Amino acid sequence: MKTVRSAPVKVSSKTPTGIAGFDEITGGGLPQGRTTLLTGGPGSGKTIFALQFLVHGARECGEPGIFVAFEETSGRIVTNAETFGWKLTELQPKTLMFLDAQPLPDLVQSGDFDLGGMLAALEAQVRTMGARRIVFDALDMVISLLPDAAAQRREIYRLHEWLLAREVTAIITLKAGSDENGSLSRQPFGFMQFMVDCAVVLKHGVVLGVSQRSLRVQKYRGSGFDEDEAPFLIGRHGFEVIVARAIGRVDTQVTNERVSSGIKRLDTMLGGGYYRGASVLITGFSGTAKTTLSGAFAEAACQRGEHTLFVSFDSDCSEVIRNLASVGIRLDRFVKNGRLRMLSARTIAGSAEVYLARIKALAKEHGARCLVIDPVSTWSKPGSDLSAQSVAERLIDWSKGGGTTLVCTRLLDEMSGPVEGESPLQASTVVDTWIHLNYLVQAGERNRGLSIIKSRGTAHSNQVRELILSDAGVTLADTYTAGGEVLMGTLRWEKERAEAAAHEVAEVAGKLKRVRLDAEEAELEVRLKSLQVELEAKQAEKALLIRSTQSHEGELSRGRTRMRELRGADAAKPVGKEDSP
Amino acid sequence: MSRCDLFQFRLYVAGDALNSAQAVSNLTALCRAHLVDRHEIEVVDVFREPQRALADGIFMTPTLVKLAPSPTRRIVGTLSQTQPVMQALGLEAVGA
Structure with a gap:
């Protein structure tokens, strides 16, 4: 038995646009297999955004794409894109194809019609190319030819259903009034914003003469996104959305290098x-x-x-x-x-x-x-x-x-x-x-x-x-502070000079003192020397004196002993006692 | 414009869609009324020949292309409003 259930929808799968910053805002790109509505005033960059989405798919993701041009001819779009260095001719027609669907100016409309022809042609084309991405640029050009609002609504829904059934990731661009919100709600295609899974509004304003572009993701079913208006610019390599770095970023490695x-x-x-x-x-x-x-x-x-x-x-x-x-x-x-x-x-x-x-x-x-x-x-x-x-x-x-x-x-x-x-x-x-x-x-x-x-x-x-x-x-x-103030210029110079002069005086004085001290030292040394000599003389004198005294005494005692011997007196008697008178 | 001119039409239709069927019957009626024996109608079904629609740049159905006499003209829609269609085809004088 087979249970019928809706096709498994992977909410998380996203299709990268390759637009710097935009993929970060949306957490990966546009909803895969769904339709995104891109609205903006004249010159707001809708075509560039959409084309870059296709180019990125064809070049980087292996996803061929089809660009359906309702307003500008494909030739002009290709020429304009060359300024971004995208080299579209390399991609054409195998992975990137342009369909010129501009309504001819002399086209006569009589009675009701639908987009069946386009869808049939696209059906064949999608199948031959294996296209995964598709862009309808300025869809309003052809929709507005339809005789009444009901028919317009019917065709848009037909297109949307067709896109969903093919599971191709699509961008539909629409002109919007250049009012504050770039809002479509009062316009005939306002309901499209409710129909699609993702809506992006481009704004181009002039503030005090300076051009300011910004982009806002208005809705994104099944995904979180950065809701703020993000500035963007059309640079040398295409569309570039400027995002502040994510809050949850990893701290950069700090270094102690100076x-x-x-x-x-x-x-x-x-x-x-x-x-x-x-x-x-x-x-x-x-x-x-x-x-x-x-x-x-x-x-x-x-x-x-x-x-x-x-x-x-x-x-x-x-x-x-x-x-x-x-x-x-x-x-x-x-x-x-x-x-x-x-x-x-x-x-x-x-x-x-x-x-x-x-x-x-x-x-x-x-x-x-x-x-x-x-x-x-x-x-x-x-x-x-x-x-x-x-x-x-x-x-x-x-x-x-x-x-x-x-x-x-x-x-x-x-x-x-x-x-x-x-x-x-x-x-x-x-x-x-x-x-x-x-x-x-x-x-x-x-x-x-x-x-x-x-x-x-x-x-x-x-x-x-x-x-x-x-x-x-x-x-x-060097700074010189005086009275709590830093001295600069001439004042500093003066201070430096004064200090140098003072230093010189001190140096001279020091030198002088040293010389004087040297002299004193020399004098003392001389005196020390003469005293030393004198001392030595005294010492010699003293030694001589002692020696002469000793020999004299020895002489005396020897004399006495000799005398006693000569006298033959009591030799056993101590000398001292004998000596006393 | 000479009365003998042959009108060559090519009508692109989307299968059996209602507006396509209306266009076919409207065109047939118009030819029967104004271009007896001097018209050719080729009906191209874009569902069956999508590459042809692609090559010819047909994005809206039904689309009527008048190939001859020159200039070629394109008219989209069911061709229900006869007056503008006649005008576009250069047939105004014919009926008068």
Whole structure:
């Protein structure tokens, strides 16, 4: 006996689109064997999205696809796609096929009709190619020819049923009004959003003159998905959705390796340099040598043989190289040998997202281990304010994930106040090391001061140091504090001079004293010698005296004994007693 | 347009779908009324010959293609509204 049951539906099976970021949002791609509705306003990227889905299937997944073009001719689509380097001609017609189904402009419609012809043709085509993916681009073009809403609905359902029965993964694109939500619900095809298993809305808006694209997964039956609007861009290799890294990501491997900041004494202040893979923020007003500091870092990286990417938003690359050469940072040789890649981002137009994507692509292409962005504050220009913050954070997150050491500078508003702690983008909380450059005005001078506001995981000096730029290079000067203030510039020089003079005086005085002492010592030694001689003389005298006394006494006693002997007196009698008178 | 011109029609139909059947009968009626003895009708079933529909770019059924006399014209639908069909086929003057 056979039980009738619905076909086993694997909810989890998904069809990868090959669109960077989109597969992450949806946890793997579009629902396999189901239909996805892609809606968006004019120029929102519907065709590119759909075509990339087919190209990826044909090229990477072994899934042939059919593109049914209702609006643009296939020739134009192929030509346009060449700009992304997809090489569609290689795939045609075996694994990728285009069907031109544009209604002719002079087409006369009389009475009811249906899409049976198309489905029959497709049926044959799907079977010959073994197609697993299919795209209906701008389906509204043909549906709107149908005489009434009921017929339109009928044909859409017919198409949907047909797709489900063939279990091909399909994308239907539809035009949507460019209103806030890209919503179709008030439009004739609104019901399609309810019919399909997955609906994606593309949005293309302009905020303060800057183009902003975003994508939102509106529904996805049987799967979780990222519900937020995700910015996307149409880059050099096609559609690219930008996603913040997943929350559940694995912590990146941290390292204790230090990399030089390019300034010896700054390394010392940081207890050895920046950490490898750390993100460093250099803030300061204009002209506080932010670029110089980041240039020194780039040079040091290149000297270590590491590939480095230097992105300048302010100046042309040649200008940066020339300006840095004036302080002894010579980058041109590294540009020549290919280690350093300079990018003048003035040439990139677009939103912060575009910048980020370009920088990421370039860094990847160059294999950069060190990355300099000067300045990152450009991103917060009008029109990008909202996204700039998240872009900056994503940049830091991305560089950390790849173990890239990132140095970015940020221009503070000109003289916005002496507050050091203010950072317009608030990214300062995310960075590992924050170096602040400031002007210190003292005694009619403006000198550059450098201080380390924070540096995670490293002991660091808390002193404000003076940054000195000269044609010999960049260095940090010793600081002189006087009356609780750091002395800089001429004051420091004066202090240094005074100290040197004092040192000289002390040195001379010391020398003098030594000479005097030497003389005294010599004198004493001489005296010691003469005394010694005298002593020896005395001792000799004394010895002589003793000897003469002894011999005299001996003589006497011998004399007495002799005398007694001569007298023949009582010899047994002791001498002493005898002697007494 | 000469009265002797031969009208060559090709009608793409989708099996025995209702609108296809209507188109066939509407076309036959029209020819009988206006093009007696000077028309040819070829009926192509896209279910049976899908490759042909594909090659000819037929995506909607029923579709009537007027192959001759030139220019070729395409009319989709059941051909129920006689006036627009006549106009499209260049037959307006004929009936008058």
